[in-house]
Amino acid sequence: MGPPPVSEWLVIVGAGVVTFLTRASFIVFADPKKFPHAFRAALAFVPAAVLAAIVLPGLAMPFGTLELSASNPRLLAGAVAFGVAVKVSNPLACIVAGMATLWALQALAG
Amino acid sequence: MAPVLVGTIPFGFVAGVAAVGAGMSPLQAIALSIFAFSGIAQLVVAQLVAAQSPALVTLAAALVVSLRFLMYSAALSPHLAHLPRRWRVPLAYLMTDQGFAMGVHHYGLPGDRSPRHYRFLGSGLTLYAAWQASVVAGALAGAQVPQSWSLDFVVTLSFLSILVPALKTRANLAAAVVAGAVAMVGAGLPYKLSLVVASIAGIGAGIFFEWGRRR
Numbered sequence: 001m002g003p004p005p006v007s008e009w010l011v012i013v014g015a016g017v018v019t020f021l022t023r024a025s026f027i028v029f030a031d032p033k034k035f036p037h038a039f040r041a042a043l044a045f046v047p048a049a050v051l052a053a054i055v056l057p058g059l060a061m062p063f064g065t066l067e068l069s070a071s072n073p074r075l076l077a078g079a080v081a082f083g084v085a086v087k088v089s090n091p092l093a094c095i096v097a098g099m100a101t102l103w104a105l106q107a108l109a110g
Numbered sequence: 111m112a113p114v115l116v117g118t119i120p121f122g123f124v125a126g127v128a129a130v131g132a133g134m135s136p137l138q139a140i141a142l143s144i145f146a147f148s149g150i151a152q153l154v155v156a157q158l159v160a161a162q163s164p165a166l167v168t169l170a171a172a173l174v175v176s177l178r179f180l181m182y183s184a185a186l187s188p189h190l191a192h193l194p195r196r197w198r199v200p201l202a203y204l205m206t207d208q209g210f211a212m213g214v215h216h217y218g219l220p221g222d223r224s225p226r227h228y229r230f231l232g233s234g235l236t237l238y239a240a241w242q243a244s245v246v247a248g249a250l251a252g253a254q255v256p257q258s259w260s261l262d263f264v265v266t267l268s269f270l271s272i273l274v275p276a277l278k279t280r281a282n283l284a285a286a287v288v289a290g291a292v293a294m295v296g297a298g299l300p301y302k303l304s305l306v307v308a309s310i311a312g313i314g315a316g317i318f319f320e321w322g323r324r325r
Contacts, residue, residue: 011155012141016144023182026187049285051273054305060294091117091268095264
């Protein structure tokens with residue numbers, strides 16, 4: 001049993017509106033120079049904050065509980081991928097290194 | 111272009127699988143992808159639909175993960191301001207984390223700026239086509255993908271690869287550390303509220319750090 005389908009379609013279209021309005025905000029509708037400096041200063045921290053709030057739990061608590069130990073392969077794979085991303089500015093290298101490490105650790109663990 | 115697509119294709123596949131896994135029909139999964147065209151927004155919506163969350167809560171979470179588009183939009187707007195609206199609307203719709211990174215790179219290059227929006231449109235459309243094709247594949251494959259492949263980890267790694275270049279300054283690093291810590295502490299909160307609280311805490315930490323440094 002899911003929620004009623006009407007609500008699903010509402011969410012689907014609504015998600016389109018939300019993502020488009022944030023993307024179009026300054027490109028289509030407004031001039032960022034007209035906004036107060038404090039607002040633009042806060043905006044500068046949005047990517048680092050939002051992305052870290054997604055990435056860190058993905059590494060340290062992959063299945064909902066905190067696993068800060070060497071037995072968590074995603075934490076180690078993430079550390080390797082982080083190191084690669086710091087050294088090489090190619091996103092492919094980071095993703096490949098992380099997946100390869102995860103698969104290797106999973107194979108070793110059987 | 112190719113390095114970016116290697117992350118995009120498995121990520122799109124995961125987003126398609128997740129939407130169908132959340133109880134949406136393949137048609138709905140594909141529609142969500144066409145409307146939102148944002149991997150993390152699609153995944154958050156799928157998770158909240160699976161948890162049978164109210165529509166407003168789901169859209170609020172989609173808004174929070176889309177806030178970074180405000181910053182991208184502000185950063186790109188001076189480069190696109192000379193274009194007519196019929197150019198700016200599609201370019202805005204096609205903007206993604208990867209597209210933003212490529213756009214900033216293109217516009218940072220020296221030389222004549224006039225034809226660059228064609229290039230921006232071209233890379234955006236390429237990414238769009240690859241993304242939608244992989245979402246369709248994921249939506250149709252559904253639950254047939256073995257869990258042991260850990261394909262969902264591609265999502266975390268994709269965002270890690272964008273996060274690292276965003277840590278250029280100490281204030282950004284402070285924002286990331288605080289947001290990451292709060293997200294983990296608050297992981298038990300319902301409706302993915304941890305993402306909202308963590309993002310706000312991280313932004314606050316960045317501002318506070320910057321303010322303390324200037325004094």
